[in-house]
Amino acid sequence: MNELDQKINRYFLGLVVRKDLVKTVKGNAIVPSYVLEYLLGQYCATSDEATIQTGIETVKEILAKHYVHRNEAGLIRSNIKEKGRYKVIDKIGVALNDKVNAYQAEFENLGIKKVVVDSGTVKKHPKLLVGGVWCICDIEYEFNEEKDASPWILASLKPIQLSHFDYDGYLEARKQFTTSEWIDVLLQSIGLNPEVFGRRSKLIQLIRLIPFCERNYNLIELGPKGTGKSHIFSEFSPHGTLVSGGEATLAKLFINNTTGKIGLVGYWDVVAMDEFAGSNKKPDIKLIDTLKNYMANKSFNRGTGPQGAEASMVFIGNTSHNVPYMLKHGNLFMDLPETYRNTDGQAILDRMHWYLPGWEMENLRSEMFSEGYGFVVDYLAEVLRSLRSQDYSDRYQKHFSLSSDISTRDRDGINKTFSGLMKILFPHGEVSVEEIEELLRFSIEGRKRVKDQLMRVDPTYGNVHFIYLDSSKQTKNVTTLEEEEYPHYYHTTFFDGEEGTSDANGRADALVVCSDAGLAPEVVLKExxxxxxxxxxxxxxxxxxxxxxxxxxxxxxxxxxxxxxxxxxxxxxxxxxxxxxxxxxxxxxxxxxxxxxxxxxxxxxxxxxxxxxxxxxxxxxxxxxxxxxxxxxxxxxxxxxxxxxxxxxxxxxxxxxxxxxxxxxxxxxxxxxxxxxxxxxxxxxxxxxxx
The missing domain is CATH 3.30.870.30 (MITD, C-terminal phospholipase D-like domain)
Structure with a gap:
């Protein structure tokens, strides 16, 4: 172990696991990482190698015996019948059968349905009703000759997630780490090797955690394939769910008018919509209207009166062009369906609090994955969930203020991102002015990326100067990285084809260094x-x-x-x-x-x-x-x-x-x-x- 691994084990004993163990035990089990780490946390949350090896064998044995592979479901059902009672690990969804006035479970891999679930279990774990939950269950078999009666009996059910944790202990242990160390702890906890990422790339990765700790946070990430965009939202937390873009219907997300059943936003902390991009797609206009209202007002109305919810929304999609092409020929939203780029759809884009530049993330390679120690992910997931009720958005206001030119909506996006980053990095509140400024600039940049691209989509959006002031009232300008890299394309598009425009930072010199060879002027040597x-x-x-x-x-x-x-x-x-x-x-x-x-x-x-x-x-x-x-x-x-x-x-x-x-x-x-x-x-x- 390196020094950081030793430190993690010292201050978070029993709550961390070596991250390469997930691959070791996973085999061909199609199961989220948090399920595997839950088991590893029970048997391998230690730095003792002998205990780890014994724990690995135990977890492998548990998975071999109790995890249900679909192609072995018949064998497991036979085991239940022959033994009378058997423990399984499976994803379970529950629905109310109003014909028999009972809740009934369906086991995704085991392939059994109409398993009666008592009301107390459903009240205790309401997410069973929406999307399904990974659980450890005891199933019994008792044949009954009555018509439509199911022989399967649910004897016990335990969702795979941490039941409780010591929040004060978490804050106290955080104080023992420097900011750089803590960032690396978090990177390792989500399975990444901090040694191959720079500071900016690390912060971008951690932005993906904000929806888990900030209520009603709207994040969009567009970028090339293979950069791990959806991994956090499908594997990381039992409180988030990933929905394919084609499956994101009005009834599934919000409410089914026929049954009155509340959708995903009513039960999950994070709802991520995958495959959001695709210029040929034609989303449902009613879904867009409901999304627009929900993202602005934290509520929706589908004929049953207003319903409030606090799920954060994440939109993930692939880009088909590189950044200079998009800036020259359109905007950084150009791969989205046209519906989202017209007048109604723009309102959804304007409600995005941060635009994560997926093109800055490299394709995931083997050396990018961590082999060091990090939090058992369901522990970190519970920590982040507990932070949702807190607000850190005002923590910069003692030292910095936003320009009056920045609108309320832009301000909300900046504040929510800043609050989320503060919760993730400085939950204990001990932070320097320089670190506050770093997070504030980062928060402003992501919202500026949204607004700048909306101005390309629709020129009626007013030009906003994303400037903040320090305690001495000195103004400081914020630019996006694309603006620094491709100033010619960036500002030509803004100003109707006028060339030679540089930004407020006077980055004309950067044009010589960074722009395409065919566009760069003759270099004049100067200091x-x-x-x-x-x-x-x-x-x-x-x-x-x-x-x-x-x-x-x-x-x-x-x-x-x-x-x-x-x-x-x-x-x-x-x-x-x-x-x-x-x-x-x-x-x-x-x-x-x-x-x-x-x-x-x-x-x-x-x-x-x-x-x-x-x-x-x-x-x-x-x-x-x-x-x-x-x-x-x-x-x-x-x-x-x-x-x-x-x-x-x-x-x-x-x-x-x-x-x-x-x-x-x-x-x-x-x-x-x-x-x-x-x-x-x-x-x-x-x-x-x-x-």
Whole structure:
């Protein structure tokens, strides 16, 4: 175990489980993760390896004996008949049969129906009536010759979810973790490896938890396939349900006028609508009207009078185009059915509190899944559920205020997102001003993404300046990442084809760095400072550094971290940029100052020798030196024709990508890689030639 795993086990003893165990025990059981982790939590919630191994075997045995596979349902039914009583794990739905005045259960995998359930059980677990619940049940068999009588008897029923937890103990234990540690604990708890995600990506993942802790929260996520959009809502919590877009009917979601039966929003904390996108789909207009009213007023009326509910709504869909295409040819809602983009449907989009940019999430790969310790998910689900009754939306107002230009609806979206993030990250209330500002900016960005795209759909929406003020009344502007990456497309569309418009942050310089090659103007070299956000794409050494290297005959690069394979590969790509920007008949001296690897210094030297040999053939005279004094911290590039380029991260500006996958464009072209947050400063200096 690493230090964080040890800390989790120390302060949450018995409430955490090693996340790779889910795959170990799952086998071919088609069952949500929270069901498996419930069992693992009973037998494997420990750091003792011997106990874990014994617990794994116990859980496997329980699943083998009691989990009902559909293709083995006949065998299980036979076991019940022969033994008289048998325990099963299955998904159970209950309905009222008014002909016999009784509640009757249907077992999804076992395939038995009309199993009588007493009223007390239904009152205690009302979600049995809507959508079905995973349960551990004792079933008895007693044949009865009466007509229509079922031989199956429900002896006991226990939904698979935590019955209680110590909330005060949770808050006290949270205090023992730094913010970064706590974020990593939560990432591991939802099954992700925090080591492969940057800060921004981690926060985006945690946004998906807000609907579980914030009542009536409306979230939309559109992005490419395979990024794990629906996983949280289908696997994470017994309080959320995932509905396919084609199954989202008025009766199923809200109320059945024929039976008077309340729909999903009346029983579940979160209702997620999958497959929401698809430009050819034609949603029910009445469903859209009811959704619109519910998302605005937290109530619905289907002829039986107003009904209140607090379910959060999540809308998930796939995009079929990349971001620059959508911005150039339409908007970031362009893959939704046209019905949602006309006048009535726009009202639903305007009620979204946050637009999660799914295109920033990479396709899930094996190294992205956690093998460390995290909360048993039903424990975390209960924690989040208990936070639904609290309100943290005003926690920023002592230090910051929103611009009066921001409407009430925009303000609600920002406040609810901020409240949700505070509950998730700082439930104990101990938070710095800098951390409050980080969450506030993040909350504003997601709502701005909604409003900016609505302005593209319908120009009658007024332009809103998403600005906030600090305690000294200094104004601060917020932009979306797409705005930073593609300012030409972003602002051309806004202003009816007028080109050259830059945003309030003066990001015209970023246009040179980030826009498509065919659109970028001729680069004029000047002193400047650029800041790039995490996950920003469209950045390459060629565009960022190339113009400032053209014409030099000597370059010195100082970077203490050119040791690991990916760092040396970055350096090799930097040399490629030099080659691209020099004439074939020129030679350039490149000198590297770095630190020797403590354990693999000889291998590092061998690699540099290979680079030297290769560079000679293309007109690069490569030399290097090791400075192991520990005094080199600044990372910069100095040319002998008057420029110093200060890179706060050195050449290590890109996030992890598949280096060994020949067929991934991120492997071959830097502009398709998401970058880390970094800054670069271009400074004129006196000529200095390396000797």
């Amino acid at each position: 400047k400072h650029l800041t790039f956000q995490e996950n920003q794409k469209g950045i390459s050494f060629d565009d960022l550094l190339g113009p400032y290297l053209r014409g030099t005959t000597s370059i010195t690069i100082t970077d203490p971290y050119i040791r690991l394979f990916y760092q040396i590969r970055n350096f090799m790509e930097f040399l490629e940029t030099i080659v691209k920007h020099k004439a074939q008949d020129e030679e350039i001296a490149v000198h590297l100052v770095t630190m020797e690897d403590e354990f693999k210094g000889e291998q590092q030297k061998e690699t540099f020798e290979k680079i030297k040999e290769s560079s000679n053939a293309v007109g690069i005279n490569f030399t290097w030196e090791f400075d192991n004094t520990g005094t080199i911290h600044a990372r910069n590039i100095v040319t002998n024709h008057g420029w110093k380029i200060a890179l706060d991260r050195g050449l290590d500006i890109f996030q992890h990508y598949e280096m060994n996958d020949t067929f991934t464009f991120a492997n071959r072209l830097q502009q398709y890689r998401p970058c880390k947050a970094f800054e670069v400063t271009f400074i004129r200096h006196k000529e200095k030639t390396h000797k």
